[in-house]
Amino acid sequence: MDRLGNYIILILIMLIKGNWMEDDQSKNIPRTDPVQSATFSNSINSEIRRAAATGIYDIRGGGAKRKVPHFDDLLFLGASISRYPLEGYREKCETKVLLGTRFAKSPIELDIPITIAGMSFGALSGPAKEALGRGATLSGTSTTTGDGGMTPEERNHSQKLVYQYLPSRYGMNPDDLRKADAIEIVVGQGAKPGGGGMLLGQKISDRVAQMRNLPQGIDQRSSCRHPDWTGPDDLEIKILELREITGWKVPIYLKIAASRPYFDTSLAVKAGADVVVLDGMQGGTAATQDVFIEHVGQPILSSIREAVRALQDLGMHREVQLIVSGGIRTGADVAKAIALGADAVSIGTAALIALGDNDPKLESEYQALGTTAGAYDDWHQGKDPAGITTQDPMLMSRLDPIEGGRRLSNYLKVLTLEAQTIARACGKNHLHNLEPEDLCALTLEAAAMARVPLAGTDWWPGKSGSPF
Amino acid sequence: MCGIVGLFLKDQGLQANLGYFLTSMLITMTERGPDSAGIAIYDSNKSTGVKITIQSEHPDNDFEIIRSRLAVIIDTAVTVVVNDTHAVLGMDMDKVNLARQVIGELCPNVRVMSVGEKIEIYKEVGLPKNVADRFSISTMSGTHGIGHTRMATESAVTTMGAHPFSTGIDQCLVHNGSLSNHNSLRRKLRRAGVVIETENDTEVGAAYISYKMQQGSTLQEALQSSLIDLDGFFTFLVGTKDGFGVVRDPIACKPAIMAETDQYVAFGSEYRALVDLPNIEKATVWEPEPATVYVWKH
Amino acid sequence: MQIIDLENKSLRELNAKLQAQSSSASQKVWEVLNPKGGHAIATGLNAPIDVTIKGSTGYYLAGMNQLATVRVEGSVGPGVAENMMSGCVIVEGDASQYAGATGNGGLLVVKGNASSRCGISMKGIDIVVFGNIGHMSAFMGQSGNLVVCGSAGDALGDSLYEAKLFVRGSVKSLGADCVKKEMRPEHLIILEELLKKSGSNAKPKEFRRYGSARKLYNFNIDNAY
Numbered sequence: 001m002d003r004l005g006n007y008i009i010l011i012l013i014m015l016i017k018g019n020w021m022e023d024d025q026s027k028n029i030p031r032t033d034p035v036q037s038a039t040f041s042n043s044i045n046s047e048i049r050r051a052a053a054t055g056i057y058d059i060r061g062g063g064a065k066r067k068v069p070h071f072d073d074l075l076f077l078g079a080s081i082s083r084y085p086l087e088g089y090r091e092k093c094e095t096k097v098l099l100g101t102r103f104a105k106s107p108i109e110l111d112i113p114i115t116i117a118g119m120s121f122g123a124l125s126g127p128a129k130e131a132l133g134r135g136a137t138l139s140g141t142s143t144t145t146g147d148g149g150m151t152p153e154e155r156n157h158s159q160k161l162v163y164q165y166l167p168s169r170y171g172m173n174p175d176d177l178r179k180a181d182a183i184e185i186v187v188g189q190g191a192k193p194g195g196g197g198m199l200l201g202q203k204i205s206d207r208v209a210q211m212r213n214l215p216q217g218i219d220q221r222s223s224c225r226h227p228d229w230t231g232p233d234d235l236e237i238k239i240l241e242l243r244e245i246t247g248w249k250v251p252i253y254l255k256i257a258a259s260r261p262y263f264d265t266s267l268a269v270k271a272g273a274d275v276v277v278l279d280g281m282q283g284g285t286a287a288t289q290d291v292f293i294e295h296v297g298q299p300i301l302s303s304i305r306e307a308v309r310a311l312q313d314l315g316m317h318r319e320v321q322l323i324v325s326g327g328i329r330t331g332a333d334v335a336k337a338i339a340l341g342a343d344a345v346s347i348g349t350a351a352l353i354a355l356g357d358n359d360p361k362l363e364s365e366y367q368a369l370g371t372t373a374g375a376y377d378d379w380h381q382g383k384d385p386a387g388i389t390t391q392d393p394m395l396m397s398r399l400d401p402i403e404g405g406r407r408l409s410n411y412l413k414v415l416t417l418e419a420q421t422i423a424r425a426c427g428k429n430h431l432h433n434l435e436p437e438d439l440c441a442l443t444l445e446a447a448a449m450a451r452v453p454l455a456g457t458d459w460w461p462g463k464s465g466s467p468f
Numbered sequence: 469m470c471g472i473v474g475l476f477l478k479d480q481g482l483q484a485n486l487g488y489f490l491t492s493m494l495i496t497m498t499e500r501g502p503d504s505a506g507i508a509i510y511d512s513n514k515s516t517g518v519k520i521t522i523q524s525e526h527p528d529n530d531f532e533i534i535r536s537r538l539a540v541i542i543d544t545a546v547t548v549v550v551n552d553t554h555a556v557l558g559m560d561m562d563k564v565n566l567a568r569q570v571i572g573e574l575c576p577n578v579r580v581m582s583v584g585e586k587i588e589i590y591k592e593v594g595l596p597k598n599v600a601d602r603f604s605i606s607t608m609s610g611t612h613g614i615g616h617t618r619m620a621t622e623s624a625v626t627t628m629g630a631h632p633f634s635t636g637i638d639q640c641l642v643h644n645g646s647l648s649n650h651n652s653l654r655r656k657l658r659r660a661g662v663v664i665e666t667e668n669d670t671e672v673g674a675a676y677i678s679y680k681m682q683q684g685s686t687l688q689e690a691l692q693s694s695l696i697d698l699d700g701f702f703t704f705l706v707g708t709k710d711g712f713g714v715v716r717d718p719i720a721c722k723p724a725i726m727a728e729t730d731q732y733v734a735f736g737s738e739y740r741a742l743v744d745l746p747n748i749e750k751a752t753v754w755e756p757e758p759a760t761v762y763v764w765k766h
Numbered sequence: 767m768q769i770i771d772l773e774n775k776s777l778r779e780l781n782a783k784l785q786a787q788s789s790s791a792s793q794k795v796w797e798v799l800n801p802k803g804g805h806a807i808a809t810g811l812n813a814p815i816d817v818t819i820k821g822s823t824g825y826y827l828a829g830m831n832q833l834a835t836v837r838v839e840g841s842v843g844p845g846v847a848e849n850m851m852s853g854c855v856i857v858e859g860d861a862s863q864y865a866g867a868t869g870n871g872g873l874l875v876v877k878g879n880a881s882s883r884c885g886i887s888m889k890g891i892d893i894v895v896f897g898n899i900g901h902m903s904a905f906m907g908q909s910g911n912l913v914v915c916g917s918a919g920d921a922l923g924d925s926l927y928e929a930k931l932f933v934r935g936s937v938k939s940l941g942a943d944c945v946k947k948e949m950r951p952e953h954l955i956i957l958e959e960l961l962k963k964s965g966s967n968a969k970p971k972e973f974r975r976y977g978s979a980r981k982l983y984n985f986n987i988d989n990a991y
Contacts, residue, residue: 177830231645233737743803
């Protein structure tokens with residue numbers, strides 16, 4: 001019995017000692033911090049789980065979200081002893097731009113070099129389109145229809161309206177074509193070079209269905225190629241036809257995704273376009289496969305110089321105008337795009353944010369949708385709390401088009417003032433006099449893509465005459 | 469992108485006008501291809517020898533060197549007929565390879581446009597009308613010919629980038645469309661020893677067909693297998709010693725029109741190219757089916 | 767009758783004259799000589815006039831036509847009557863690719879053969895082809911009627927929406943989501959009317975109907991490609 005008692009005490013002592021020793025060990029032996037994988041990140045893993053659960057690709061709206069070299073990596077070289085700035089107010093910095101001077105009888109004159117990019121009625125609500133029209137008109141610039149045709153509201157509220165001519169040809173008709181101030185033939189858009197439009201059933205309301213001649217509530221797929229022409233040789237003939245139908249009056253734009261910008265711009269010129277619209281991968285879409293948005297197409301920063309080079313090689317720079325888009329957010333972006341050779345820029349995502357898209361004041365509603373302000377991109381579901389990318393009457397009513405128009409116009413004004421501030425500081429009396437030599441780059445990538453020297457050097461990768 | 473034209477004469481009485489018809493067909497395709505133009509003519513003259521058509525950017529200099537030295541070096545009679553920036557050298561068949569080697573040494577910048585008993589290829593940068601005029605194509609005669617006007621898509625506008633591409637004896641090819649796997653195919657063919665000089669997708673198509681035929685395929689078989697091995701959008705018109713062949717890819721978006729009468733078989737990218745041919749109103753006009761090979765021989 | 771000869775008048779002059787008829791249709795009947803395969807002839811018309819083209823044309827004859835009747839005594843290139851809204855286009859010969867592409871209304875009659883992609887993305891146009899049609903015809907056809915008295919090529923009606931397809935001859939193959947459908951009295955009536963309007967001798971009962979299986983109308987796992 002004693003022995004048993006001894007054993008029990010021994011075991012108890014060992015247990016206590018053991019625990020004590022464990023405590024000792026946990027105090028003395030450090031553990032590694034948990035490490036998340038850069039390759040198998042949380043968001044990648046959540047996508048793999050979603051794919052495993054559903055068996056279908058993820059569809060969302062917006063443009064490329066991943067970080068890519070962008071205008072932030074460029075800086076302006078302001079006034080110095082060798083270069084003198086302009087005073088504000090009295091010493092003018094002009095912002096007007098004329099688009100479509102090559103062949104059109106009536107080119108478009110804009111007060112500011114910032115236009116509103118094509119976004120469809122269908123993807124956006126009626127009030128949202130009206131707000132865009134109002135804002136653009138207040139600012140003396142243009143809006144663009146999208147993959148669904150021209151609505152009377154947009155034509156009435158938009159003083160200058162560019163009418164898109166897309167592969168789907170939804171709503172296309174000669175009467176509207178003749179009401180347009182310009183025609184934009186869409187070959188591609190930055191979010192999905194090679195992809196067609198997409199509008200899911202939740203947004204195919206009666207009105208949308210009727211305009212697009214589709215059964216209500218279906219998931220609309222658009223074609224990725226034009227139905228009646230393929231290739232720049234045929235495109236030339238199509239442009240001839242469109243000019244004949246509109247009496248050679250209005251400019252013909254050609255919109256391309258940033259893919260092979262040098263060749264595409266050359267071919268656009270050879271096919272007879274008046275204006276080239278170049279959209280980088282950060283450019284948004286209403287809905288497409290996430291994999292398309294993130295992995296196909298180039299950033300706008302790496303495409304502009306190539307497009308400008310093509311125009312220069314053909315002796316057409318400033319004769320055929322270049323509008324660029326895809327991640328234009330501030331007046332600095334506007335100024336940098338123009339400095340690199342663009343004639344104007346176009347905004348889409350930024351315009352929607354100005355109207356109220358992804359506003360933190362709606363955070364509780366975003367949370368209810370399983371997302372958060374700034375990340376909301378399931379626009380195809382048509383449940384937008386801001387009432388912009390939806391066809392739901394209750395949600396739509398949250399956007400006051402007049403207020404929205406004012407907000408957009410305020411934002412456009414700021415973009416313009418910022419760009420002017422920068423241009424004056426660089427000694428320019430017109431935004432168009434900004435040039436690549438006014439810039440330097442903070443990173444090697446930006447230097448190589450924009451062909452602008454790395455700050456503190458006179459070199460960029462690939463510069464001719466350099467040993468690299 | 470481009471315009472293609474082709475004319476195969478059944479009626480010998482029209483042979484003297486081959487160049488004239490081809491020139492007019494070519495010029496109607498100018499808008500489709502303003503960058504450069506080229507023509508391959510298969511002449512009707514009987515000859516026992518072989519012709520090498522060469523091109524130089526310094527024709528006076530280079531052709532004089534060749535005229536005075538080539539025949540002596542390779543020890544055979546060589547005729548030299550100069551035509552603007554091109555020259556046609558005639559000689560015996562068995563001296564051709566030696567001649568090419570020597571030309572390469574004498575004048576390294578001279579390019580060989582074609583080699584064959586009947587074929588001559590003329591191509592340059594510029595508008596089709598200017599290209600045709602400088603070589604006096606409209607005065608040429610022959611049994612058949614193909615022509616091309618180019619709007620460069622993914623490679624440079626240069627003389628060598630112009631079509632037709634010739635990569636075999638009496639063979640040439642013109643193309644309307646855009647191949648999407650030409651880079652991989654170029655690497656494969658180069659590894660197999662085929663010489664491909666430009667980054668142009670069409671040259672890859674031409675090299676592929678010639679390679680296949682060298683390996684024993686008939687023209688028909690080579691065009692048939694191109695439907696599997698080549699990816700992209702293409703209409704090919706291939707010239708051979710006896711005739712020509714046509715094939716369109718299975719999607720068949722790039723245009724192609726053919727017209728046939730008792731006197732000829734004609735090909736054009738647009739009907740416009742055919743309107744001035746004799747008796748066109750009575751011709752059978754049709755579009756080649758996708759993924760189908762058509763071959764015409766004398 | 768007004769005659770315009772394209773040998774000595776430009777395309778712009780021709781189209782401007784024809785388009786001007788929309789505001790004052792002073793001349794109802796027109797003839798166009800020497801089209802010679804030219805493109806964009808008689809495009810953008812918008813008046814109930816009658817235009818006869820004496821010869822064959824290139825691309826986009828009568829593109830975006832409204833109200834006019836355009837007759838072609840010859841063949842036409844790609845895209846005849848593309849996006850037509852109303853009116854009538856009659857081709858005595860053959861039509862190249864994309865005949866009637868994205869047409870919203872009106873009637874297109876091709877008395878010869880039509881090539882590939884006939885009626886592509888049709889949005890309400892009626893097309894009657896006396897001969898055969900090529901591959902990928904009625905691709906993504908949304909509405910309207912395509913009547914083929916001859917045969918149809920591969921992939922007929924691929925990704926079809928609500929357009930109705932009637933074929934008398936054989937169909938080489940059907941496209942994705944296109945199936946044979948029951949011919950009901952209302953379809954026979956549509957056929958009767960279209961055949962009569964186009965001047966065809968074919969009998970409605972000789973045709974079979976094809977339409978959308980409607981399985982691709984909503985994205986789901988089984989349809990993912």
